[in-house]
Amino acid sequence: xKLEIIxxxxxLFKGEATSVTLPxxxxxxxxxxxxxxxxxxxxxxxxxxxxxxxxxxxxxxxLLVRSGSKVHASIKGGVAELNNNRLVILAx
Amino acid sequence: MANLKEIRNRIAxxxxxxxxTSAMKMVSAAKLKRAQDAVTQMxxxxxxxxxxxxxxxxxxxxxxxxxxxxxxxxxxxVVGITSNRGLCGGFNNNIIKRTGVLIHEDYKNANVHVLSVxxxxxxxxxxxxxxxxxxRIDNMEDVYADLRFEVVAxxxxxxxxxxxxxxxxxxxxxxxxxxxxxxxxxxTEQFLPIVPTATEGENTGDYLFEPSKIEIVEDLIPKSxxxxxxxxxxxxxxxxxxxRMTAMHKATDNANELQKSLKLSYNKARQAAITNEILEIxxxxxxxxx
Numbered sequence: 001x002k003l004e005i006i007x008x009x010x011x012l013f014k015g016e017a018t019s020v021t022l023p024x025x026x027x028x029x030x031x032x033x034x035x036x037x038x039x040x041x042x043x044x045x046x047x048x049x050x051x052x053x054x055x056x057x058x059x060x061x062x063l064l065v066r067s068g069s070k071v072h073a074s075i076k077g078g079v080a081e082l083n084n085n086r087l088v089i090l091a092x
Numbered sequence: 093m094a095n096l097k098e099i100r101n102r103i104a105x106x107x108x109x110x111x112x113t114s115a116m117k118m119v120s121a122a123k124l125k126r127a128q129d130a131v132t133q134m135x136x137x138x139x140x141x142x143x144x145x146x147x148x149x150x151x152x153x154x155x156x157x158x159x160x161x162x163x164x165x166x167x168x169x170v171v172g173i174t175s176n177r178g179l180c181g182g183f184n185n186n187i188i189k190r191t192g193v194l195i196h197e198d199y200k201n202a203n204v205h206v207l208s209v210x211x212x213x214x215x216x217x218x219x220x221x222x223x224x225x226x227x228r229i230d231n232m233e234d235v236y237a238d239l240r241f242e243v244v245a246x247x248x249x250x251x252x253x254x255x256x257x258x259x260x261x262x263x264x265x266x267x268x269x270x271x272x273x274x275x276x277x278x279x280t281e282q283f284l285p286i287v288p289t290a291t292e293g294e295n296t297g298d299y300l301f302e303p304s305k306i307e308i309v310e311d312l313i314p315k316s317x318x319x320x321x322x323x324x325x326x327x328x329x330x331x332x333x334x335x336r337m338t339a340m341h342k343a344t345d346n347a348n349e350l351q352k353s354l355k356l357s358y359n360k361a362r363q364a365a366i367t368n369e370i371l372e373i374x375x376x377x378x379x380x381x382x
Contacts (some may be wrong), residue, residue, distance in 0.1 A: 006137045008138075011136065025311070026302065039299050041302070078315075090137055092242075
């Protein structure tokens with residue numbers, strides 16, 4: 001799926017990911033490819049996602065921590081919207 | 093006829109003033125570029141947040157939450173946003189004037205307080221009965237030194253809390269909106285209660301909501317308020333540099349003109365002195381020959 005992480009100050013990530021783990025308000029959950037449309041509030045925690053496809057196309061900020069094919073982004077809260085296999089995370 | 097030396101000194105002084113103003117113009121131009129970039133960077137976030145909120149409000153009545161509660165307007169908080177520094181034309185004065193109008197005309201029957209962001213407006217209201225002091229958000233002058241969303245979000249949270257605990261019934265932002273480098277527009281924006289926006293009847297899609305819709309909305313509204321305040325301060329910041337750039341450009345032009353006219357009078361005075369001298373010599377020679 002296409003993943004975008006944006007903050008009011010900058011775009012943190014734009015690219016392809018196979019799975020994304022999100023710190024939902026009611027607990028951590030994971031979305032995979034072709035997940036049903038969802039809007040969720042996020043609390044402070046870590047967004048963890050697995051890169052896929054041509055990583056060269058992905059625009060990644062150096063604020064994110066990478067370990068292997070997984071990328072960690074700590075956020076202070078936010079909201080995520082997934083529709084048409086496109087996940088947008090508005091983070092703080 | 094003015095003294096030659098005097099004019100020479102003035103030419104030199106105007107010249108060095110011109111150097112300063114043109115340097116300040118260059119600095120402002122560079123800062124403006126960066127401030128503008130920051131405004132642009134905010135746009136995707138703002139756009140998406142608005143989209144989600146609209147999506148939600150299409151199926152949910154947003155008017156029934158704590159943030160849009162209309163109360164009788166008894167206590168008003170005016171958030172005035174100016175810069176810390178001067179030399180930017182009417183930029184700060186326009187805000188201070190508009191704030192005055194809000195206090196003495198628009199809300200003259202209410203109890204108005206002014207929350208100052210930026211040194212210039214703070215200096216005006218610091219020692220008046222209108223000053224709003226709060227130890228948690230004191231010294232909002234520093235906000236420009238390190239203009240991050242986090243800092244502004246804190247301020248916004250404090251303001252929202254003041255509204256929710258009914259200390260204030262209405263909160264208004266006054267700031268300079270950035271239009272282009274030469275133009276700013278003094279904007280008066282209602283912050284709280286929220287002005288309901290007309291939403292087009294868009295399809296919501298079949299979203300799952302996690303947690304419930306209402307909880308998401310209640311989570312999102314403070315976010316969008318924080319963003320609104322952040323945007324206002326960012327805009328004001330960009331507008332400040334634009335205003336200073338224009339003011340300094342004009343100052344440089346004026347100095348240039350002044351220098352030109354001073355040079356003209358200097359040359360005139362010099363020529364007059366030479367003519368005088370020649371006349372004296374010729375007169376002296378004539379007297380000898382005669």
